Amino acid sequence: MASSKAHHATGWAAGIIAAAVVMHPPAAASADMVSGVLALLAGVAGATAPDWLEVAWWTRARRLWITHRTLTHWGIGWAALLALSYHFLGRHPAAPVAFGFACGGIMHLLADWPNPLGVPWIVGRHSLRLWTSGHCDLIIVMAAWAAALFVIDDVWFHHAYGRMLLNALHF
Numbered sequence: 053m054a055s056s057k058a059h060h061a062t063g064w065a066a067g068i069i070a071a072a073v074v075m076h077p078p079a080a081a082s083a084d085m086v087s088g089v090l091a092l093l094a095g096v097a098g099a100t101a102p103d104w105l106e107v108a109w110w111t112r113a114r115r116l117w118i119t120h121r122t123l124t125h126w127g128i129g130w131a132a133l134l135a136l137s138y139h140f141l142g143r144h145p146a147a148p149v150a151f152g153f154a155c156g157g158i159m160h161l162l163a164d165w166p167n168p169l170g171v172p173w174i175v176g177r178h179s180l181r182l183w184t185s186g187h188c189d190l191i192i193v194m195a196a197w198a199a200a201l202f203v204i205d206d207v208w209f210h211h212a213y214g215r216m217l218l219n220a221l222h223f
């Protein structure tokens with residue numbers, strides 16, 4: 053896995069993305085600060101969830117109760133939760149939490165993807181085979197934050213900053 057530090061660092065980015073989406077109309081006409089904060093926190097929790105969900109943390113031995121990187125790292129499951137919770141945004145009070153959690157989970161899978169063990173997106177593990185665990189965490193974290201900034205710029209500033217950057221690059 054990517055290191056847990058990397059999962060935390062990308063988790064905040066995932067949470068911010070989730071909060072931005074949750075608070076962005078028209079996804080939720082009733083969107084408020086509270087659901088944004090809930091989505092943010094759920095995103096942070098979700099980003100580490102695929103790893104702690106597979107540990108029997110309620111027992112003393114803390115053994116894995118399912119094989120590492122199987123069901124809890126299943127791409128379809130997280131994508132389904134994401135789609136479902138998005139659908140219920142503004143209609144069900146728990147939707148922002150579920151949506152944030154799913155954003156975090158997807159972010160976790162993306163962070164695990166490049167290392168050799170891979171991630172079971174659909175069936176069977178797939179790996180980008182770019183590097184081994186813990187290496188290049190910085191790249192993952194930076195990519196996550198770039199995505200977060202892009203989403204924030206998109207939903208809150210309508211690409212105002214993106215355009216400014218492009219203009220600056222073109223002189």
Ligand SMILES: [Zn+2]
Pocket residue numbers: 053054102103125160164
């Ligand atoms: Zn993992």
